[in-house]
Amino acid sequence: MLKWALAVGAALVLPAVASAQDAEKGKAVFNTSCKACHDAGEGGGKVGPGLKGIVGIKAGVHHPEYKYSQPMKDSGLTWDEATLDKYLSDWAKKLVPGTLMNFPGVKDETKRKDLIAYLKATGG
Numbered sequence: 001m002l003k004w005a006l007a008v009g010a011a012l013v014l015p016a017v018a019s020a021q022d023a024e025k026g027k028a029v030f031n032t033s034c035k036a037c038h039d040a041g042e043g044g045g046k047v048g049p050g051l052k053g054i055v056g057i058k059a060g061v062h063h064p065e066y067k068y069s070q071p072m073k074d075s076g077l078t079w080d081e082a083t084l085d086k087y088l089s090d091w092a093k094k095l096v097p098g099t100l101m102n103f104p105g106v107k108d109e110t111k112r113k114d115l116i117a118y119l120k121a122t123g124g
Contacts, residue, residue: 021113022114023118023120025114025118026111026117026119030115030118040118048101049068050062053123054079054084055116055119056079059075060072060075068100069096069100070098072096072099085116088112089105089106090105091105092105
């Protein structure tokens with residue numbers, strides 16, 4: 001009976017663990033989907049601003065030296081997990097009409113969640 005209970009308990013826990021966000025996998029997503037325009041550090045020097053510490057801050061103000069589009073500055077968004085998930089799916093132009101970011105999105109939900117986990121891990 002105990003073996004059966006442990007097996008059932010493991011079956012209920014393992015899917016949740018398997019679907020947990022993975023920052024290491026997110027780094028790979030960042031490198032293939034974001035790195036051409038952004039870095040994960042403090043600076044910019046690329047087409048887009050650096051994304052270190054982006055999670056939890058207001059859109060359009062993270063790097064004062066970066067020239068954000070007026071629609072991004074006026075968006076009123078805060079880059080929390082839900083907003084990033086929507087923005088990175090394929091909603092960049094829908095969520096912030098007039099944004100300069102031309103991005104097709106990360107369609108795969110697991111990869112997107114991993115990417116957000118990586119952005120969270122960059123600190124801030």
